[in-house]
Structures are given as C-alpha cells and as structure tokens.
Amino acid sequence: MTRTAPPTGEVPAGSAPVGQVAARMSTLDRFLPVWIGLAMVVGLLAGRWVPGIADALDAMAVGSISLPIAIGLLVMMYPVLAKVRYGELGTVVRDRRTMVLSLVLNWLVGPALMFTLAWTFLPDLPEYRTGLIIVGLARCIAMVIVWNDLACGDREAAAVLVALNSVFQVVAFAGLGWFYLEVLPGWLGLGATGLDVSVWEIAVSVLVFLGIPLAAGYLSRRIGEGRRGREWYEERFLPVVGPWALYGLLFTIVVLFALQGDTITSRPLDVARIALPLLLYFVLMWAGSMVVAHRIGLGYARSTSVAFTAAGNNFELAIAVAIAVFGVTSGQALAGVVGPLIEVPVLVGLIYVSLWSRRFFTDTRTGDLP
Template sequence: MTAPSTDASDGAVLERLSTLDRYLPVWILMAMGAGLGLGSAVDGLGDALDALAIGTVSLPIGLGLLLMMYPVLAKVRYGEIARDRSPQTRRMLGASLVLNWVIGPALMFALAWLLLPDEPEFRTGLIIVGLARCIAMVLIWSDLSCADREATALLVAINSVFQIVAYSVLGWFYLTALPDLLGLDSQGFAVGLWEVARTVLIFLGVPLVAGALTRGIGVRRLGEQAYEARVLARISPLALHGLLFTIVMLFALQGDAITREPLDVARIALPLLVYFAVMFAAGIAVGRRLQLGYPRTASLAFTAAGNNFELAIAVSIGVFGATSGQALAGVVGPLIEVPVLVGLVSVALWLRRRWSTPLPTGTTA
C-alpha cells in the first residue's frame, strides 16, 4: 500500500487543506447550532424528519452519510489493497479485530455500568453504541489525519463484514448473558441478522460500489493523475458537506431532547468521552508496538475509536422505540464523537510530526 509521506510538518499539512477542512471545528459548531435552531424554530420539524424513514433507517441521515462516504471511497486505490499480502498488514488486521471486537465492547460495558448504574436505558444504549463498530465517519478522520487511506478502507471493510456476523451475538452476550452471569439487572436484547446486514450494506455497500466504479472508470478513461486532479478535486468537498448536513439533521431531529434534558446528555457524554480517548490511545499504543508506522497506526487508532452510529441508532429505535432512553444515548453518541474525534485529528497530526522526527539511538518507532 502507498502510505502518505510523513516529511511535512503540521503547518504544511494545514496549508494544503481547503478552507472547509482547515476550519472544520468551527463549521461543526455552526452546524450544531443550525440544527438546534431549525428544530426549535420550526414546529414539528423533528417529527417530519423522523417520519422520512425506511424501516428504522432515517433517509435524511442516510443521505448525509452516503454523501460523506462516497468521495473518500472514490480515493481508495483498490488494486493496492488486493495486492497487499504483507505480514505487517496481517498484524494490523489482527490488532484491529481485537481492538474492535474484544476491547471496545468490553470497555463500553464496564464504563456504562460504572458511570450509569442507576440509568438502565442509557446504559443499554451506550452498550449498543459500543457494539456498533467503525464504518462511516472514520474515513473522514483518517483522511484529515493523513493516515493510510487504503489501510483504513481495508479495516473498515473487514470490520463491517465481521459486524454482520458478530453484532447480534455480542449484543446477546453483553446485554443478556454477561449481566445474568454477574447478577446484574438486564433488559435483554434481540436483533436479527438482517437488521444489521441491511444497515451495513446500505451505509457501506452503496458508497463502496459507487466509489469503486467512479475510480475504475475514471482511471481507465483519464489516467491516474488526471483522475485525481480533475475528478477527485471536484467531488472531495462533498464528503465534508455530507458530514455537516448529517450533523444539522441529527440536531434538528433530537435537539428538543438534548436541550430539555442537558443533565442526561452530560451523564451519557462522560463514558463516551472516556471511551473515545482510551480506544484512540490503545490504537496508537498497539500500532507503535507493532511498528506499523504513523499512517497505518493512525488508521488503526481511528477505526478503533470510531463507531457506526447509524447502526446503533437504528437498533435502539427498532428495539426500544424512538423516544426511549436507549435511542437518546444512541443519538448523543455521534454528537460527542464528532467534536472529540476532530480534536483527535489534531492530536494525530501532532503525533505525525513527532513520528517523522529522528529518534535517539537505541529506540524504535
């Protein structure tokens, strides 16, 4: 796989970013405010948007996610993914599966019970978020942090396939079997394979096929350099436009619940903050231990810290109802994840500069 160069400083990286990319935290705050304003100013807007759904899949949020993921997936060099059989790649895949499916769910289970012992609905919602692993926004964070784009796409694809198989089983384990074994109160959990597979296929399969076709046709007709200079330059801004649109829709849909119960939101946010920080740090530590280099370590860290919030929200609404505490916890997930992972992009770029600095004799990267 071709990894981004690590020669440039953070300042050089920032200079190459567009105005939209460079001031992303500002635009995100404005999008949050716009969503809250829309939800408050237009009576019934939240109900109207919530009604635009197929099953438990929200069409407005779905549109934003598809718009967000397509340009990033059109950048991926799929041929390089297919050719990579290196031991380093196998170590990276193994580490990702352990971080995502052993450490991540167990950490969220522990945090939910430790910090929300008296709130069973919020606790259950957080565990559902912890079980929904990386898909959508991790592609944006990976791109902004100059991670290995092909490695990120591979990790997302592998974890998505694993998610179809593992989500229901782990949901039963963490929400029924393990609480019963430990003598804890349990609300139970029952989600069919199709509900999980449908969400994964829509929010990964559709943009993946579109991105691969765009790249394949574009490179064949224009050549690699012309495709990247002409096609990608035009469609790349759509990713962040989709991100901001998704944030506006989320706040417009749930703004009333968020502003009405700020203490509940704060209590849900605390374990999420700890979770994102610990998972990101674990990904960085494992990547350094395996000597993956900065680009792949960043890919590993962001795929470990990111969550598939659309799946978590869809499952919470489908099983417990749109007005449930579980659904509120699912919605708070991305509202906390977005600003936190934007901050972690800055942390990653700082680490990138240190990674490219020669280390003292006798140390290893």
C-alpha cells in the same frame, strides 16, 4: 478535502507539524471544527424551535433507514472512497499485524471498555447504560473514513478495516449484544437486558451505509482511470468531488441533531451523565490504539487508520437498533443520539492530535499528505 501528495510519498520523521499542515489545508478543511460546531448548533436549534421538523425528517424513512441521513452519508463517503487505490488493497490484507490488531480492538476491547464505563458511570440508569453498550457494539463503517482521510491515514487500510468491521457487524452484533446485555451481567450478578435485533436489519444498514458508496467509489476509479488515466482522475476529477465529503458530513450532522434537538436540549443533565463515559471511551480507544499500533511497528498512516477505526462507532446502526427495540422516546435511543454529539467534536480534535503525533513515528509515510 483536496490534497497535494509529495513526490516521494514520504516525509521525514517529525516534519510537517500541525501548524504547517493546517496552513496547507483548504479553508473548508482548516476551519472544520467551526463548521461542525455550527452544524450541530443549527441542527439542535432547528429541532428545538422549528415546529414539526423532527417529525417530518423522521417520516422520511424506509424501514429503520432514515433517508435524509442516508443521503448525507452517501454524499459524505463517496468522495473519500473514490480516492482509494483499490489495486493496492492486497498489501493491507497481507499485513496480519494491522488486521489482527484492528479485530482485537474493535470486537474485544471496544465493547468490553464501553460495558465497563457504562456500568461504572451509570449503575443507576439502566436505560442509558444499555444505550451506551449498544453504541459500543456498533463499530464504525462511515464517518471514520472522513476522519482518517483528514488525519492523513492510509486510505486503503481504512477501506479494508471498515469492510472487515462490516462483515463482523453482520455476523457478531446480535451475539455480542446477547452476551453483554444478558450473559455477562448475569455472571457478574448485575441486571440483564434483552436485545432482539435481526441480522437482516444489520445487513441492510451495512449495505446502505457502506456497500453503495464503496461500489460507487470503485466504479468511479475503474472507469475514470480506464478512460482518462490516473493523472486525470487524481488531479482533475478528485479535487472536484473531494469537498462534497465535508458538505455531506455537515448536512448529516444538521439532520441528525434536528431529529433529536428537542430531546437533547430538554434533558441537559441526562446528556451530561451520558457524555462523560462516551468522552472517556473515544479518547481511551483512540489513544490506546495509537500507542499499541506504534509499539508493534506500524507506520503513522496505518496506525492512524487503526486508531480512528477503533475509536469511531456506527451511530446510525446504534440509534436504529435502540429505536426499533426500545422506542423513539426511550433512554436507550437518547444515549444513541448523544453518541455523535460527543464523538464528532472529540474525533475532530483527535485529527489534530494525530497530525501532531506524527513526529513520534520513524516511518511517517502517507499516501496523500495535506
């Protein structure tokens, strides 16, 4: 994921079309959809055909945290968070438009949209419907950082918005679950479902999947720049650790799909029914967020961060909650697993759509172009 920043940090509106951007990417970045597709296939086949692999991976857990997935996510997120210029986070925090828009999209629009799609497409399948609603409540704090980076979004904005999501996830997840699974269905005359999940479980998830790599990234920049200077840190150190973000991503995908490969491949029709509302959700959330951010005057980089943060979901938390509350073989757990099956290829595709859309922004500043 090595990047070469232009001298001015800006490009004229409409420049650097997708073809030129792709040509300047490393081989690893350029064929990302291929590697991700292969990782998904390897994981699914391993889960289906390798005896005992799912049980072995599932056994490597501490509480509700899968150690293989945690390792993959930490390796994936550290290089991107090491690239963040933490001294510039204040400019994002002071940007009220970005902060308010992200909060509205993530905690009002996203859950409401998933609730609507779940009841529209799965009215007769309450287990899958509940699983989708849980996915909609779990806002993204992990993979979105990689998607944002590949789409040349604002790294500092992504770091702040992910941290903001983490805080709200701890304080709001259980309450929103109660509202969307019990209160709102009751008001609408629909069937209600309980969701018993502790704030502690959510806090642990946030600490592991965001807190550890965030602290490591911050310390790396602080120590590296302090001892060797910014030029060494950004031109010598970051290019070495950068590719590990995609290695971690691919490892995570293989592990995730190996864990549920047998379930996914043995219930293809159920997977298809769950996939349709998920597909609509990711596309609508990303496109709507991008349009609104553009309309209120955000530049390309910050609009991209808002859009990917709003579209992505914390599948680790959603799956953990579904398994803890409803069981590993439940329909709710299957819906959680199908989430990344659809999210990963869709958001990878939206990276290219995002790069193409840069021509429509008058301010196409990015902190770090490909």
